[in-house]
Amino acid sequence: MRSRIPGLRALxxxxxxxxxxxxxxxxxxxxAETAANAAPSVSTRVAAYQTEPGEPDVTSPNLLxxxxxxxxxxxxxxxxxxxxxxxxxxxxxAFGAPAPAYDGTGYLAVNTDTAGGSVYQDVPxxxxxxVYQASVWLSSQSGSASGVFCLWSLSSTNTxxxxxxxxxxxxxxxxxxxxxxxxxxxxxxxxxVYPTANGGTTDMDAASLVRIA
Numbered sequence: 001m002r003s004r005i006p007g008l009r010a011l012x013x014x015x016x017x018x019x020x021x022x023x024x025x026x027x028x029x030x031x032a033e034t035a036a037n038a039a040p041s042v043s044t045r046v047a048a049y050q051t052e053p054g055e056p057d058v059t060s061p062n063l064l065x066x067x068x069x070x071x072x073x074x075x076x077x078x079x080x081x082x083x084x085x086x087x088x089x090x091x092x093x094a095f096g097a098p099a100p101a102y103d104g105t106g107y108l109a110v111n112t113d114t115a116g117g118s119v120y121q122d123v124p125x126x127x128x129x130x131v132y133q134a135s136v137w138l139s140s141q142s143g144s145a146s147g148v149f150c151l152w153s154l155s156s157t158n159t160x161x162x163x164x165x166x167x168x169x170x171x172x173x174x175x176x177x178x179x180x181x182x183x184x185x186x187x188x189x190x191x192x193v194y195p196t197a198n199g200g201t202t203d204m205d206a207a208s209l210v211r212i213a
Contacts, residue, residue: 060210060211060212061210062208062209062210063123063126063189063209063210063211064121064123064191064207064208064209065121067206067207067208067209068103068104068106068205068206068207069090069091069101069106069107069108069204069205069207070092070104070105070106071090071092071106072090072106073088073090073108075121075123076108076119076120076121077119077120077121077122078110078117078118078119079116079117079118079119079120079192080112080114080117081114081115081116081117083114084112084113084114084115084116084117084197085112085113085114085117086110086111086112086117086118086119087110087111087112088108088109088110088119089108089109089110090106090107090108091106091107091108091109092105092106093105093106093107098141098142099139099140099141099142099169099203100139100172101205102137102139102172102173102205102206103137103205103206104205106205107203107204107205108203108204108205109141109201109202109203109204110193110195110201110202110204111141111145111195111198111199111200111201111202112194112195112197112198113197113198114197115197116194117194117195117197118192118193118194118195119192119193119204120190120191120192120193121190121191121192121207122154122188122189122190123188123189123191123209124187124188124189125153125182125186125187125188125189126211127211128184128185128186129181129182129183129184129186130181130182130211130213131179131180131181131182131211131212131213132151132179132180132182132189132209132210132211132212133177133178133179133180133208133209133210133211133212134149134151134161134177134178134180134191134208134209135175135176135177135178135206135207135208135209136149136175136176136191136193136204136205136206136207136208137173137174137175137176137204137205137206137207138165138167138173138174138176138193138202138203138204139167139168139169139172139173139174139202139203139205140167140168140169140200140201140202140203141169141200141201141202141203142169142200142201143168143169143200144166144167144168144169144200145166145167145168145195145196145199145200145201145202145203146164146165146166146167146195146196146199146200147164147165147193147194147195147196147199147202148162148163148164148165148193148194149162149163149164149165149176149178149192149193149194150162150163150178150190150191150192150193150194151178151180151189151190151191151192151209152189152190152192153180153182153183153186153188153189154186154187154188154189154190155183155185155186155187155188156185157183157185159183161178161179161180162178163176163178165202167202173203173205179212189209191207191209
């Protein structure tokens with residue numbers, strides 16, 4: 001079943017930014033928790049990503065805690081499906097780190113050995129409905145890494161907006177941005193990164209979630 005979320009806005013983007021559009025999947029009430037905890041099917045999502053340096057042009061406060069990972073991962077959690085493992089480390093380049101940070105000295109490194117393994121942060125929706133921008137800078141600890149970056153709206157019916165990512169330590173950090181129109185009944189938003197199982201270590205930095213409309 002395909003649905004369209006009211007208020008979904010396109011990015012105003014330079015030519016170097018690629019965007020792909022497809023259907024947006026939803027999950028019924030009985031599937032709500034399962035859907036949010038499972039690796040999403042990227043082919044049924046809307047994806048938009050930015051491959052040039054540049055900061056999102058927004059002035060609203062960042063709803064995420066410790067989005068820059070400067071000696072803190074407060075608010076962040078790991079999600080490992082049964083029998084799986086999610087490894088993470090909050091590195092600080094001032095004290096020695098295996099890779100650079102994008103901004104400041106801190107970054108979060110994460111990998112997993114199972115599909116659906118992820119790191120996430122849940123925050124209350126800022127009022128009813130609205131349009132949110134989720135942004136994160138991603139790279140690889142060494143070599144290549146891949147996965148899926150998602151923003152979920154959690155309620156009696158879950159919806160999500162996701163972008164696949166593929167990064168390499170040789171080219172450094174790339175910015176992935178999601179613009180998501182949230183249903184009126186949404187109570188919680190989940191910012192979530194799913195590294196590919198045994199697909200390298202993803203480095204995360206400068207994560208933000210802001211309401212833009």
